[in-house]
Amino acid sequence: MGLSEITLNLPPWVDEFLQHQANSYPDVVAKMSLVIELSKQNIVRGSGGPFGAAVFDDEGTLISAGVNSVVSSQCSIFHAEIVALALAQKKLGTYDLSSDGRRRYELFASTEPCAMCFGAIPWSGVSRLVCAARDQDARNIGFDEGPKLANWAAELEARNISVTRDVLRQQAVAVLTDYKTAGGRIYNPGNVR
Amino acid sequence: MGLSEITLNLPPWVDEFLQHQANSYPDVVAKMSLVIELSKQNIVRGSGGPFGAAVFDDEGTLISAGVNSVVSSQCSIFHAEIVALALAQKKLGTYDLSSDGRRRYELFASTEPCAMCFGAIPWSGVSRLVCAARDQDARNIGFDEGPKLANWAAELEARNISVTRDVLRQQAVAVLTDYKTAGGRIYNPGNVR
Numbered sequence: 001m002g003l004s005e006i007t008l009n010l011p012p013w014v015d016e017f018l019q020h021q022a023n024s025y026p027d028v029v030a031k032m033s034l035v036i037e038l039s040k041q042n043i044v045r046g047s048g049g050p051f052g053a054a055v056f057d058d059e060g061t062l063i064s065a066g067v068n069s070v071v072s073s074q075c076s077i078f079h080a081e082i083v084a085l086a087l088a089q090k091k092l093g094t095y096d097l098s099s100d101g102r103r104r105y106e107l108f109a110s111t112e113p114c115a116m117c118f119g120a121i122p123w124s125g126v127s128r129l130v131c132a133a134r135d136q137d138a139r140n141i142g143f144d145e146g147p148k149l150a151n152w153a154a155e156l157e158a159r160n161i162s163v164t165r166d167v168l169r170q171q172a173v174a175v176l177t178d179y180k181t182a183g184g185r186i187y188n189p190g191n192v193r
Numbered sequence: 194m195g196l197s198e199i200t201l202n203l204p205p206w207v208d209e210f211l212q213h214q215a216n217s218y219p220d221v222v223a224k225m226s227l228v229i230e231l232s233k234q235n236i237v238r239g240s241g242g243p244f245g246a247a248v249f250d251d252e253g254t255l256i257s258a259g260v261n262s263v264v265s266s267q268c269s270i271f272h273a274e275i276v277a278l279a280l281a282q283k284k285l286g287t288y289d290l291s292s293d294g295r296r297r298y299e300l301f302a303s304t305e306p307c308a309m310c311f312g313a314i315p316w317s318g319v320s321r322l323v324c325a326a327r328d329q330d331a332r333n334i335g336f337d338e339g340p341k342l343a344n345w346a347a348e349l350e351a352r353n354i355s356v357t358r359d360v361l362r363q364q365a366v367a368v369l370t371d372y373k374t375a376g377g378r379i380y381n382p383g384n385v386r
Binding site for chain 2: 003004005006007008009010012015041064069070071073074075076077082083085086087089092093094095096097098099114115116117118119120122123124125144146147148149152155156158159187188189190
């Protein structure tokens with residue numbers, strides 16, 4: 001087959017953008033503001049869908065950032081949350097972010113996770129998920145977020161992953177709406193349309 | 194941050210192994226036999242967990258193969274199904290395998306998908322999922338397959354993705370059991386143990 005490598009590069013603007021941001025984020029509003037700005041910039045720069053994510057440690061230090069890269073990478077796996085989790089694990093050199101006995105790690109997402117990203121969270125070792133827009137807000141602009149448990153947040157809590165919802169929800173919804181209004185691609189696969 | 198690239202390389206043995214296999218697979222048993230052998234070889238070669246996957250087109254041609262690479266890549270995302278789907282999309286140059294009007298694509302997995310891989314399937318554009326071992330068989334050796342819908346297969350069918358279960362289940366279960374017996378790492382993160 002001769003096909004054995006998967007590669008994702010974040011859009012080049014992300015690194016430059018982050019160089020002009022804070023290194024430390026004192027509270028959930030500061031963290032979520034960054035993540036929503038990532039989702040917005042991903043539209044402005046034309047690099048993907050209207051979703052951003054980031055991993056922070058429990059002292060508020062930014063560990064990794066992700067933006068939706070499905071269309072640019074031609075790979076349906078590279079949602080913002082997946083990108084942020086994979087980059088955090090790479091940075092820390094472990095597939096289990098809970099294995100660091102000194103720090104706990106938190107995933108911030110501009111929209112509640114789709115079915116795939118929901119399933120990725122327990123494997124990742126994060127101790128907390130914080131979301132802005134609701135799953136339903138993404139569905140409202142046409143994304144099929146997939147088949148999810150009605151009590152998905154409780155299922156994460158049952159695995160010692162705390163869930164905080166609706167942080168700056170309206171700001172995140174505004175980004176989703178702008179994407180839809182601007183004719184952004186709703187990249188559901190053809191067979192589930 | 195200066196951290197912007199995610200890379201996964203399949204273990205080098207996979208390409209060599211596939212060079213000695215058929216290019217075309219006439220039926221589900223032939224396809225699943227290959228996938229189970231990938232899961233077994235992944236243990237024998239010491240390159241990861243006891244899971245294999247592959248994407249075939251509807252003429253039986255092998256498009257891509259994946260093996261569990263969580264520990265070797267230090268990334269919790271790289272389950273066998275994710276690897277196979279991402280490589281198939283790379284090969285075909287699309288994030289939506291259903292966008293090829295001429296062919297339909299099928300994902301074979303040596304064990305039923307965990308919550309993450311389940312959620313990845315609708316995004317991928319595959320038209321069929323075929324599984325060997327049951328989700329419960331993986332749980333039986335200690336893997337936390339995550340919170341899944343009880344009717345997950347019906348949810349895929351509702352999205353025009355057909356599901357075939359229990360193909361060579363006993364052979365796949367034997368691989369799982371061998372992994373457990375040999376002391377293979379059960380890589381659940383610490384916080385969900």
